[in-house]
Amino acid sequence: MPDLISVYGRFKHNTFLERGGHMGELLTKLIAQVREIFSKLDTTKKIVIGAVTGVVLIAFIILFSVTSVEPNMVLFSELSSKDFGEVTKKMEEMGLAYTTTGTTTIMVKPSDRDVVLTKLAQENAIPKGIPGWQLFDMTKWTETERELDVKYMRALRDEIKKHIESLKNIDKANVDIAISEDSLYTDKQTPYTAAVTVYLAPGYENLSKKEIKGIIYLVSRAVGNRLTPENVTVTDEYGKIISDFDDDFDKAKTEYTILEYRRKIEEKARVKLLKDIRQGLERIYSDDRIQIVRLNMDFNWDKISEEQEEYTPIEMEKDNPATPYSERKVKDSLVISEKSTEENFQGHGWNPEGPAGTEGNKPPGYKASDDQYSKYNKNENIKNHAINKTMRKVDRDPFDITKISVAIAIDGIQDLPRQPDGSYDLDPNKKPVQSSLTDDELKKAENIVKKSINFSEARGDQVAVENIMFDRTSHWNEIREEYRRREQMKRLLLAALIGVVALFVGFILFRTIQKEMERRRRLREEQLALEQQRMREAALRAAEEEGIDVELSLEEKARLELQTNAVSLAKERPDDVAQLLRTWLAEE
Numbered sequence: 001m002p003d004l005i006s007v008y009g010r011f012k013h014n015t016f017l018e019r020g021g022h023m024g025e026l027l028t029k030l031i032a033q034v035r036e037i038f039s040k041l042d043t044t045k046k047i048v049i050g051a052v053t054g055v056v057l058i059a060f061i062i063l064f065s066v067t068s069v070e071p072n073m074v075l076f077s078e079l080s081s082k083d084f085g086e087v088t089k090k091m092e093e094m095g096l097a098y099t100t101t102g103t104t105t106i107m108v109k110p111s112d113r114d115v116v117l118t119k120l121a122q123e124n125a126i127p128k129g130i131p132g133w134q135l136f137d138m139t140k141w142t143e144t145e146r147e148l149d150v151k152y153m154r155a156l157r158d159e160i161k162k163h164i165e166s167l168k169n170i171d172k173a174n175v176d177i178a179i180s181e182d183s184l185y186t187d188k189q190t191p192y193t194a195a196v197t198v199y200l201a202p203g204y205e206n207l208s209k210k211e212i213k214g215i216i217y218l219v220s221r222a223v224g225n226r227l228t229p230e231n232v233t234v235t236d237e238y239g240k241i242i243s244d245f246d247d248d249f250d251k252a253k254t255e256y257t258i259l260e261y262r263r264k265i266e267e268k269a270r271v272k273l274l275k276d277i278r279q280g281l282e283r284i285y286s287d288d289r290i291q292i293v294r295l296n297m298d299f300n301w302d303k304i305s306e307e308q309e310e311y312t313p314i315e316m317e318k319d320n321p322a323t324p325y326s327e328r329k330v331k332d333s334l335v336i337s338e339k340s341t342e343e344n345f346q347g348h349g350w351n352p353e354g355p356a357g358t359e360g361n362k363p364p365g366y367k368a369s370d371d372q373y374s375k376y377n378k379n380e381n382i383k384n385h386a387i388n389k390t391m392r393k394v395d396r397d398p399f400d401i402t403k404i405s406v407a408i409a410i411d412g413i414q415d416l417p418r419q420p421d422g423s424y425d426l427d428p429n430k431k432p433v434q435s436s437l438t439d440d441e442l443k444k445a446e447n448i449v450k451k452s453i454n455f456s457e458a459r460g461d462q463v464a465v466e467n468i469m470f471d472r473t474s475h476w477n478e479i480r481e482e483y484r485r486r487e488q489m490k491r492l493l494l495a496a497l498i499g500v501v502a503l504f505v506g507f508i509l510f511r512t513i514q515k516e517m518e519r520r521r522r523l524r525e526e527q528l529a530l531e532q533q534r535m536r537e538a539a540l541r542a543a544e545e546e547g548i549d550v551e552l553s554l555e556e557k558a559r560l561e562l563q564t565n566a567v568s569l570a571k572e573r574p575d576d577v578a579q580l581l582r583t584w585l586a587e588e
Helices: 002-040 043-068 081-094 110-122 132-136 145-165 209-223 247-282 439-453 473-546 554-572 574-587
Strands: 073-076 099-101 105-108 170-178 193-200 232-235 290-300 305-312 314-317 329-331 334-351 368-386 388-395 400-410 413-415 433-435 462-467
Touching (some): 081 110, 105 110, 110 209, 170 209, 247 439, 400 439
Parallel strands (some): 193 232
Antiparallel strands (some): 099 105, 334 368
């Protein structure tokens, strides 16, 4: 028997090889024939065949890509308009792709559905009216109640676990849901509870508060109304509860942030108003005479949105502002359509359905003629009027100033007493001269303040401007001390100036006396030299007369020659010599 099987196997194998060989030969011949036919074609036909082949291939590729696209599946259906708008807006903000069918159904790709649901749960954006089965697209089985509960629990836990594990920072999750039996009495129903254990993926140390809240909302919405977010507990892989954060603290922090934001806005508005008041008053009074004692501003932070319907007359002709009179013409309404009806009758009337009287059991008969003669006229005029109607939706500012209270003190005119020459009287026992503001000046100052704060009597604004003499004792003492310093400085400067003048005069006198003494010394020396010269000349003349040969030095010879030349020059040109002498004397 085994030999027979082996023989049959070899026969079958050889038969297959022979068939395969024949198929290969046929395919080779077919390709050769196609090449031969294609080579015999001209260039135009080759291009046409190539283009057709390319178009067919492209069509097959497009058809394959279109048919291989995964169709979208339903994310939420039968949504209300409000839920539809909120969910689509949140998905657009988060950058999630989706399509819609009408205004009730939202569809996404099957591969993205779990991620989209998880992200929406993190934002608490899953519609509240969707039960757990619809959220996970699970079909309810028509089985026994016990089997249904068991399968429901198993399927629900698995679906919730799958959605939680779709988060990139969660590697694994365990979900346990405790479902109590339903009771006929609402007050005796025990709420559901759930426990979720998450195992973080490698590289992640913890979950953010937003991600933990997303898990809580996902579990709560999946189970239904019997499981509230407060009854969902989330723990980490070490058993530490990570969902036990204080929402009250966050609310208090948010409220504090809002209050701080409002306080900054109120302070900014108060500083601006304070600046406006000061700028208005400083145009008239100096800065040191103005004291804003109090500035209170009451704010209303209620956001008001109201719709107004206003009816106004129709303006037929506008007013010309260039004329002193008004050309404005208005009408309460305009006639847009009119219907007039006129009806006249004269003669006998008809009683409908037979004569008058109690209705009998017989069928109604023909109309009976009325014996009375009647006559009437009917006129009807219907006019349809159009009026000016304005519909306006007004959103008030986020805050409104409800009341402003301002109290301002303005100093009068004060100055130290003056002496007859106009200088300050520095006697500390004398009081400063004071001049109060008049009632008219106070009224003007009050009007300026009212303009600065946009005063409104309707909202109860209060403005008080009073004339109060400020205590300027320290200011007057500073002025007295400064005035004393100035006077002392003046005396010191005067004394220094006198000293400088005296020093300058003394220096001039000293130089004059010094020059005079020097001049007199030179005169004495010149006279002495002149006498010595005369004595020497006399001795020389005496020696010459006596025939004595006198030996002179070179200096004496040069001086004698110079003197001889000077005497000769004086004799020949006496005017020039006199001018030269005058010049020497003037220089000395």
